[in-house]
Amino acid sequence: MQNNQFKKGELYSFITGKASIAIARSLQKKFNAAGLQLTIEQWSVLYHLWKDDGKSQQDLCNATFRDKPSITRLVDNLEKLGLVQRVPSDSDRRINKIYVTKAAQKLQEQTMQLAEETLNEALSGVPPEHVDLCKEVLQKVYDNLK
Template identity: 70%
Template sequence: MTTTLHFKRGELYSFITGQASTAIARRLQKKFNHASLNLTIEQWSVLYHLWKTDGISQQDLCNATFRDKPSITRLVDNLERLELVKRVPSDKDRRVNHIFLTDYGRSLRDKSMSIAEDTLNEALVGVPADKIETCKQVLQIVYNNLK
């Protein structure tokens, strides 16, 4: 008897391709569009961290969103074009940009978070709370194992 896991073929596909999270993201995007929220999920995920802590650096956003620097550069480019955020060069370290929400960016918080909660609740219909908890734990361990 051993605890070594051998994943059976045929069971690994959906884990690797992340079908569940893809489905969640698509549903959320559809709801954003339907609500005339002109936002991609990726842009929303950046705003999400700024709503928690406004004025963090691009590198902070890289760490928080699990993205690399070029991805954040372009996301911030697009968010600036949409007038949702503004780059402000740091006084103390001239390599650093601080990213600040505009009033408009701040204004999208409640509506979009509410839509995100609705989406997750739709996704989890029929799933008992204790199983959700277990699932979250497993995904957290996976993330820690690999990050």
Template identity: 45%
Template sequence: MDTNLIYDDQFYSFLTGRVSTAIERRLQRNFKENGITITAEQWSILYFLWDSEGLSQQDLAKLTFRDKPSVSRLISNLEKQKILIRLNCTGDKRTNQIFLTALGHRIKDKCMFQAEKTISEAMKGVDKESMQQAQLLLEIVFNNLK
């Protein structure tokens, strides 16, 4: 391990979420400008449900790297908007499975379009090789901390 590495403030800021925060803010703005009433945090829950309905709150917590109380709050707010429903699992009454409502299915394309637009805005001017190098670096960092 190279203990002589010196990191500047920008590097620490980058690794602690500066970029992800900027992307989340832009996504939120893009949603709002296009009449989408969910938050970027809620979108992260919906993203996984659009891929696989019936996930448990525990599954969603793991997939989104959030704690269970945060996921429960997000789910409750999405229930209030009638975007998803929470049902008791038949095998274990302590476990809830999360399903999309018709509205939850209907908003998928509009939300995904805005998410793709946001990523395109964020990645403007970045070539494919640089993206692959950044992905490799971030995977290494992530795996070091597992």
């Protein structure tokens, strides 16, 4: 039995992630207003490194759902900004581990606070049980297509 409760136009706009794009745009505006020269894409890489520093570029691809060329470009730009450094792996010369610098560590608290503010604004008026249901449904969609 099909469970297609969307009209085609609604489905495509749902799939494109209007909410995700709106959140990203809002957060980017907050970064810009705070004088941070950081894109949302760069911040997402830093976010995963703050959680687990020293990831390989492949690990960052997996964590951020980006391809290798995109991660390479992002890491290159973060390196130019002095926010990350590549360190060759001890066990495999083909692998570089990516580490945040002190400059990036200084950005963590400020950017995470801006991200929290943005999410609070985005979820304003949404009951917690709806947020939980939404997470559950989106996880199921992801798992179905993984």
